[in-house]
Amino acid sequence: MTQAADRPAMPTRAKRRIPVPGQSPAEDRMLAMIAALASELAVTRERLDSVERLLERANIVDRTAIETFTPDASQGSDRDAIRRRLIAHIFGPLRSDADAQGDA
Amino acid sequence: MTHPMLPATTHDEAAAQLFVRDFKMFLTEAVEPGHRARAERLDPGASSNARVETVYDRLHADAAFRAWASLRRTSQEMLWASVSESVTRQADSLEALAAAAPELGSLTLDPAFVQPAYLNSGDVHLMPGGYAHDDGALLQGAVMDRGGAVYMLGRNGGLMNDVRGHTIVAHIFAQYPDLDPANILELGCGVGTSLIPVASAFPDAQVHGVDVGAAMLRYALARARHLGASVHLHQGDAESPPFPDASFDLVFSSVLLHETSPTAIANIMAQSHRLLKPGGVVVHLEVPNRYDELDLWGKIRGEIEADYNNEPNWKAAISADYRALLAQAGFTDIAVGYQAATSTPVRDAGGFSDQSMGTFRSWFVASARK
Numbered sequence: 500m501t502q503a504a505d506r507p508a509m510p511t512r513a514k515r516r517i518p519v520p521g522q523s524p525a526e527d528r529m530l531a532m533i534a535a536l537a538s539e540l541a542v543t544r545e546r547l548d549s550v551e552r553l554l555e556r557a558n559i560v561d562r563t564a565i566e567t568f569t570p571d572a573s574q575g576s577d578r579d580a581i582r583r584r585l586i587a588h589i590f591g592p593l594r595s596d597a598d599a600q601g602d603a
Numbered sequence: 604m605t606h607p608m609l610p611a612t613t614h615d616e617a618a619a620q621l622f623v624r625d626f627k628m629f630l631t632e633a634v635e636p637g638h639r640a641r642a643e644r645l646d647p648g649a650s651s652n653a654r655v656e657t658v659y660d661r662l663h664a665d666a667a668f669r670a671w672a673s674l675r676r677t678s679q680e681m682l683w684a685s686v687s688e689s690v691t692r693q694a695d696s697l698e699a700l701a702a703a704a705p706e707l708g709s710l711t712l713d714p715a716f717v718q719p720a721y722l723n724s725g726d727v728h729l730m731p732g733g734y735a736h737d738d739g740a741l742l743q744g745a746v747m748d749r750g751g752a753v754y755m756l757g758r759n760g761g762l763m764n765d766v767r768g769h770t771i772v773a774h775i776f777a778q779y780p781d782l783d784p785a786n787i788l789e790l791g792c793g794v795g796t797s798l799i800p801v802a803s804a805f806p807d808a809q810v811h812g813v814d815v816g817a818a819m820l821r822y823a824l825a826r827a828r829h830l831g832a833s834v835h836l837h838q839g840d841a842e843s844p845p846f847p848d849a850s851f852d853l854v855f856s857s858v859l860l861h862e863t864s865p866t867a868i869a870n871i872m873a874q875s876h877r878l879l880k881p882g883g884v885v886v887h888l889e890v891p892n893r894y895d896e897l898d899l900w901g902k903i904r905g906e907i908e909a910d911y912n913n914e915p916n917w918k919a920a921i922s923a924d925y926r927a928l929l930a931q932a933g934f935t936d937i938a939v940g941y942q943a944a945t946s947t948p949v950r951d952a953g954g955f956s957d958q959s960m961g962t963f964r965s966w967f968v969a970s971a972r973k
Contacts (some may be wrong), residue, residue, distance in 0.1 A: 506694060509687050509742060510732035513680070515725025515913055522662075522669040530670060532676045539715045540682060545618040591684070 512595060524596070531592040539585055605762040606801075607700060607829040608822065610749045616689040620753050623682045625821065630678060634671050638662065639900045655902045662903070676911040679729045679754075686750045687731070687743050690742050694746060698740055701704045701825035713845070720816045721864040723745075725913040728754070734793070737817040738875075744822020756812045758963045766856045766944050767966060768800030771888050773948035774968050775804075775853070776936050777955045779884045784808050784852035788878060790841040790871060791815075791859035795823040795834065797888075801855065802832045811846070824908055842870040843876040847921045851878050855886040860921035868916075868923055872932040879973040885934065886970040887925070891941060891959050893967070894922040925969035934971035941965040 519527065554560045570578060587594070612620060645661040647654060663768055664666045690697070718735035726733035730750060736743045752762045760766040775782055782806055792798045792812030802810040812834055814820055820836045827834045839845045841859065854875045860868050875885040892901065905921075908914040929937045943954035943965050 506740070507738060508740060509691055509746070510736060511684070513683070513688070513726035513729040513913065514723075514733065516729070517677075517910055518674050519669050519676075519911070520663045522673055523664075526670070527673045527677075530674050531680070534674060534677050534681060536625065537626070538619055539687075541622040542615050542618040546615060547622075549614060558860045 512599065528592045528596060532589055535589045535591060539589060604924050606826060608684070608697065608745070608748070608826040609752070609762055610690045610693055610697065610745045611690075612689055616685065616692075616833035617686070619685045620682075620689075623678060623685060623759065624753060626681070630675050631669065638668050638671060641665065641668070641915035642900055642903055648927045652900065655906065658899065659903055659906050674913055675907070676729065679912055682750055682753055683730050683746065686746050686753065688695060688805045690745045690749065694740065694742055697745055700829070701741055701821070704825050705831075707828045708824060709835045710820055711835075711837045711845075712817050712820070713838045716726070716815070716817075716840075719840055719842065719863070719867065720870055721867060721916065722815060722862075725915065727862050727913050729913055733816075734819060735815040735817075739818075741818055741822035741825060743816060743818035744794050744820070744826075747819060748822065748826065749795075749926070751794075751796070760946055764796040765800045766946055766963075767888055768797030769804075769946050769948050770942050770944050770966050771855055771857060771886050771968075772795060772801055772804040773945045773952065773954055774886055774888070774942040774949045774970060775884065776948055777942070777953050778970060779972070780950060782853065782884050784884075786851045786880075787811065787853045788813065788834060788844070788846070788851045789857075790844065790854065790875070791862070791921070792823060792836065794819060795827050795832075795836075797855075798823075798834055799830055799832050801853075802827075802834055805853075806836060808934060809835065811835045811837065811851075813837050813844050815840065842867050842874060844874055846878055849878050849880045849883075851885070852883045854878050854883070855888070857888045858890060859876040860887060860889055860923075861914065861917050863878075863920070864916055865919045865923070869928060872928045872934075876932040876934060876973055881973055883973045884970065885929070886968060888942070889920060889967040889969070890917075891962055891967050892921050893959075894918060896959070921967075934973060936972040937969070938971065939969045940967075942968045 642658050642662060645658050647657050651657055722733055722735060730741055730747060750762050785808055785812045787801060787805060787808045789798045789812045791802065792814050795812065798810065798812045812823065814836065817838055820838055824836050835843055860871065863871065879885060905917050909917055926937050926939050940955055940957045941959045943960060944963060945954065
């Protein structure tokens with residue numbers, strides 16, 4: 500079995516991506532970022548919905564407790580990872596373009 | 604129904620894949636009709652000798668069309684990004700599951716294999732790396748299997764994606780009821796979504812599949828093993844399959860031809876003939892449209908798919924004269940038409956006619972006997 504450390508990264512860009520005639524790469528990129536942002540928001544809302552329903556079912560938490568919650572160091576670090584993944588995803592098109600420039 | 608090798612999803616991965624599904628649905632159902640209506644207003648009429656090209660160019664003059672076309676492609680890129688991230692996360696468990704599968708069938712890879720030029724020129728459906736990408740393991744196959752299930756929106760046999768395979772069996776039962784194949788070959792078997800249902804319909808046959816991707820085939824073997832199917836998979840090109848003449852009683856393909864090239868289609872017909880024993884049957888199943896029967900928007904949509912979803916051979920494949928191509932390859936008893944889609948093929952059920960029942964309700968089929 501291949502170990503994670505020496506596993507080659509999966510390709511992220513498809514070969515042959517032709518421009519939409521008349522559309523600027525900037526607009527294409529901007530639309531892609533908005534779509535990614537919408538996806539992140541949808542995922543988050545769905546997760547929040549799951550959490551709230553489970554909490555409600557278990558009679559564990561009320562809204563006031565959520566408002567006053569403060570993360571500890573380890574929880575804060577988990578949240579950093581979530582936020583950085585979100586940034587990498589939403590602004591992925593920016594990086595993809597930069598990578599393509601690097602390949603050229 | 605599902606199978607053990609299908610990559611699972613976390614809560615958030617499932618939500619992201621559902622977002623792609625619903626975003627695609629919004630772009631198709633809510634946004635596309637407006638552009639379709641505009642295309643009809645831009646139509647220069649049947650007297651134009653470049654009707655489709657003219658309308659396609661005129662549509663691009665509109666920023667809203669460009670934004671829609673661009674976001675349509677983006678939705679497809681998001682599909683692969685989401686699936687690839689999910690597959691990469693579970694790489695180790697997928698490989699362990701493959702290693703633990705019962706030892707059924709076989710895999711023959713060709714380290715010197717070079718993918719055909721038509722695949723090398725662009726990644727079909729924008730799947731990064733394309734069909735032939737070799738990640739050294741089976742991840743590209745897992746990406747294709749999960750991505751296919753999302754892309755079809757559950758309309759082609761859900762997570763099994765196997766209606767086309769069952770429909771090929773239904774066609775054989777309808778048109779060649781006497782066929783009892785001992786040796787079967789699928790050209791372009793991919794992860795085996797059609798190969799498994801055909802193998803299940805003929806449990807005593809020795810079943811082979813050819814495809815271009817090493818990672819795809821490693822995954823296909825593990826997938827088949829976990830489904831209890833014994834299949835022999837080979838890395839190769841459908842234009843030069845690595846088998847002697849007259850090796851098979853049934854040669855088939857499932858939505859392969861529209862991912863090839865006009866030259867390849869003719870070569871695949873000739874190879875199908877070469878590989879069959881006398882009396883053997885060939886079945887090629889394709890998308891359920893014929894170019895000359897499409898309305899203006901249907902043709903425009905094909906151009907959009909060709910340009911922005913890497914489907915360059917779509918028009919040639921649905922315009923080809925399969926009756927003539929099969930005759931030219933030496934076949935007789937040629938049947939060209941539409942087979943009703945089914946998940947439960949039974950003998951004496953028919954279902955083959957010259958009328959399409961529409962997308963996902965029937966599939967185009969060209970078949971013949973050697």
